[in-house]
Amino acid sequence: MLAKVISGTTLGLDGLLVEVEVDVATKGFPKFNIVGLPSKSVDESKERVRAAIVNAGYEMPDTRITVNLAPADLPKEGAGFDLPIAIGILAAAGMIKKESLEDSIFLGELSLQGGLRKVPGIISITIEAEKKKIEKIYLPNQNIIEASLINNIETFAVKDLSDLIFHLNGDKILNCHSKKDIYSLIKEENFQYYFEDVKGQESVKRGLEIAASGFHNVIMKGPPGTGKTLLSRAFPSILPQMEKSEILEVTKIYSVVGLLNNEFFKTARPFRSPHHTTSRIGLIGGGSTPTPGEISLAHRGVLFLDELPEFPRSVLEALRQPLEDGKVTISRASGSLTFPSRFLLLAACNPCPCGYLGHPKKTCRCFPGSILKYKKRLSGPLMDRIDIHLDVAPVDEEKLTNNITPENSKIIRERIIKTRKIQKIRFSKEKILTNGEMGSSEIKKYCKLDDKALGLLKQAISRLSLSARSYHKTIKIGQTISDMKNENIISIESIAEALQYRSYDD
């Protein structure tokens, strides 16, 4: 007897439907086979399915069982096929009405007791099922809210195998889960640190506000103890809430990687701070089953690289293309996969290995050769892709001890939200959201400089021999500074300030 059950898997970030065909022979030697490129974890499902069926109080057929996962050329990963395989066996053996499986998709890992455990990639698979006009999706309880975001599909939370069997046979009906509005799930965020926790450093804070306003990459250079790390940790507190489209993009990535933990959606902007010992694959993505790396986990958020020169040069070089394109392509034997990686790079470094080069009170103890080597580790082309360079000097003692309360993150964030709105309107017909994402064609189309501003920029190009990339970056930052002041045309003051943030000594 034959039964067919629809299930799904992910390929990169996209969902794919998989047909689970089960044949239970009427006679023959007992044998249980899974074919169609199952990975080891899928193959192990035989033991879980057998135990779950028996412990749910049903009989496991003791003849030959063959399970085929189609399409056969796609490698199948994970334990999510447990449930459809069990349902398929019971349907093929006549214990579940086959017609109840139509237009439905089943996903879930089984425990030996017959309980259901959550599986990764639900958002992507549900989106694909909706596209293919599947009407119902049956999922573990813990996955239900992820799927309930997708509108045109009925979602059912399944506690255990016997519950589902009762439902499919019409004996005890499960309730369809109501749809969720994504914005109802967003909670007031609490951050680890706030800008008001850092005294002084007004000009650095100004630079960071510009970076957050226009989504520009930024690096802070300065001795230890000047507040670089604290300001970096406080940076998320000034970033605006993600748009719905951003929440979906980011949630898809976290769902596929299985990093949603107890959250259903990733509503907080990502802030990733990988250590410099993180491998290239860990940072960029890859592996035998290509997985997104830190740069994709930081998509629409911040990638914070502390002690930037400590990262291996090869890793830093690999960041260049994703920084430029907002996506990363990972090649593998059977083709290539693309993951989004539109992140804001926030980097910090000391001026030299000991950290005190140029310090007003402490002496640098580095050999000249090691300073040169240290600077060289920050490759020119990577530095050229960082829009805003900030020097962080030690704060005067007087400022550290006075009673003036620094401006708080909430006020800064409100200003940034206003500046983002201007950009949202500007780019309503484009695929980008911020000034930082503009390419040269958008710069030409949208950025207007007044005559004085243009004059200053031309002068700076020849005097400082700026590269074409540097020229474009200066205009982009100038545009953001003008947006912060609600200026229609980029003024000379905005360009002058933008030029301060370029680095000329690297």
Ligand SMILES: [Zn+2]
């Ligand atoms: Zn030094």
